[in-house]
Amino acid sequence: MSRRLRCRQITDVDAPSLVPLLASGFRTRSASYWSHALRVLADRDAPAGYPRFGYLLEAGDGVPAGVVLTIFHRRTDGEIYCNISSWHVTKTLQGYASLLIAAALRHREVVYLNISPAESTWPIIEAQGFGRYCEGQMLAAPALSAVTRSARILAFDSCSDAQSALPKDERALMREHVQKYACIGLVVQDGVETRPFLFLPRRVSLSPARTVQLVYCRNVADFSRYAGALGRALLRHGYLTALVDANGKLPGVAGRYFRNRGPKYFKGPRPPHLGDLSFCENVLFGP
Numbered sequence: 001m002s003r004r005l006r007c008r009q010i011t012d013v014d015a016p017s018l019v020p021l022l023a024s025g026f027r028t029r030s031a032s033y034w035s036h037a038l039r040v041l042a043d044r045d046a047p048a049g050y051p052r053f054g055y056l057l058e059a060g061d062g063v064p065a066g067v068v069l070t071i072f073h074r075r076t077d078g079e080i081y082c083n084i085s086s087w088h089v090t091k092t093l094q095g096y097a098s099l100l101i102a103a104a105l106r107h108r109e110v111v112y113l114n115i116s117p118a119e120s121t122w123p124i125i126e127a128q129g130f131g132r133y134c135e136g137q138m139l140a141a142p143a144l145s146a147v148t149r150s151a152r153i154l155a156f157d158s159c160s161d162a163q164s165a166l167p168k169d170e171r172a173l174m175r176e177h178v179q180k181y182a183c184i185g186l187v188v189q190d191g192v193e194t195r196p197f198l199f200l201p202r203r204v205s206l207s208p209a210r211t212v213q214l215v216y217c218r219n220v221a222d223f224s225r226y227a228g229a230l231g232r233a234l235l236r237h238g239y240l241t242a243l244v245d246a247n248g249k250l251p252g253v254a255g256r257y258f259r260n261r262g263p264k265y266f267k268g269p270r271p272p273h274l275g276d277l278s279f280c281e282n283v284l285f286g287p
Contacts, residue, residue: 004060007099010053012042014064018056021064025088037069037086037285044284046072047080050110055103057089057096065093068100072110073279076169081272083113085281101128111268115280125265133271134264138246139206140255142223142231148190151226153233156185156196163187165194173216173278174198181283183215186233188226195222197230198278199242202287206258209240215283220246220275227253245274 010018015038022034038053046052050072057066066089072082084104089097105112105128117125156163157178163171165187177183177198188195199212212234217223223230223244234242244250245264249257266272277283 005065005093005096006058007055007066007103008058009051010056010067010069014053014056015039015042017064018067021067021090022086022088025067026086033285037281040284041069041071047074050080050082050107054085055100057093057100059093065090066097066100068104069281070104071279071281071284075276075278076167076173079111080107080109081111081113081279082107083115083280085116085285105129105267109269111266111270111272113272113280114265115262115277115282117263117265122263128267130265130267131271132263133266134245134262134274135247136245136257136259137262138244138250138253138255138257139204139211140227140231140242140244140250140253141240142227142242142253142255143235143240144254145227145231145252147228147232148226150190151229152189153229154187154189155233156187165189166196170196177216177278177283183283184212184234184237184239186230188222188229190226195226197223199234199239200283200287201239202243202282204241204243206243206261207241210238211241211243212239213243213277213282213287214245214275215277215280217275219273220244220250223275224250224253245277247274 019034023031041053054068054070056064059065068087069085174185178185184199186197198216200215204211
């Protein structure tokens with residue numbers, strides 16, 4: 001490697017110079033989108049010992065020539081997860097792109113996620129040791145599914161009963177996503193059971209109807225079980241369809257499954273469970 005090239009952690013002062021680099025590498029995103037994304041990372045705390053922003057590749061003149069953003073967080077089960085996001089290196093230095101990803105993936109105890117890889121990069125990330133944990137997505141019309149009669153749906157943001165029934169760390173996760181990231185928080189009470197759900201409003205090419213994406217539940221089987229009741233609650237918010245990560249058509253849920261649409265990859269000690277995209281790029285930066 002040239003002595004005039006180095007890979008290092010991104011700091012707060014680097015953010016302005018990274019915006020044009022990211023905008024040039026991801027042309028479907030505007031400079032204002034990347035300015036917002038970097039402000040979000042600046043305003044949140046990563047777990048101790050992990051970078052807040054990610055890593056950059058710096059040329060000898062101090063100009064960033066490559067970037068990879070990392071979103072580290074500690075999940076409710078105590079595990080450290082990291083969403084690898086927005087990996088780009090200028091054409092002239094693409095031979096050094098592996099330096100960035102090697103720096104980002106150096107923590108062996110971390111579960112790394114790549115939740116939005118372009119199809120052209122699938123072989124590359126598989127060669128880096130990533131494997132699929134999600135094969136595709138289901139576009140569901142949950143209101144058309146059968147209703148569990150015993151289920152009661154509560155809005156998390158307006159009902160103290162819905163909040164108090166959840167464990168403290170899960171309650172904090174729900175509150176942050178509802179208040180900071182404009183998610184819709186719903187809680188299902190079914191007898192002694194209480195199940196939380198978070199949905200992110202978004203536009204998808206698959207559906208002309210207003211759509212949400214499931215970004216948090218304890219298990220995607222919970223969505224299948226309560227799809228009818230959740231769908232009716234979402235209708236009251238004006239949303240007809242829901243995009244759900246899945247490895248096949250969800251039993252009992254009205255809708256269509258699309259294999260190889262939105263596949264998701266992981267690398268680390270254990271695969272994540274479907275139905276948890278909390279603190280990932282789509283939520284923090286916007287869909």
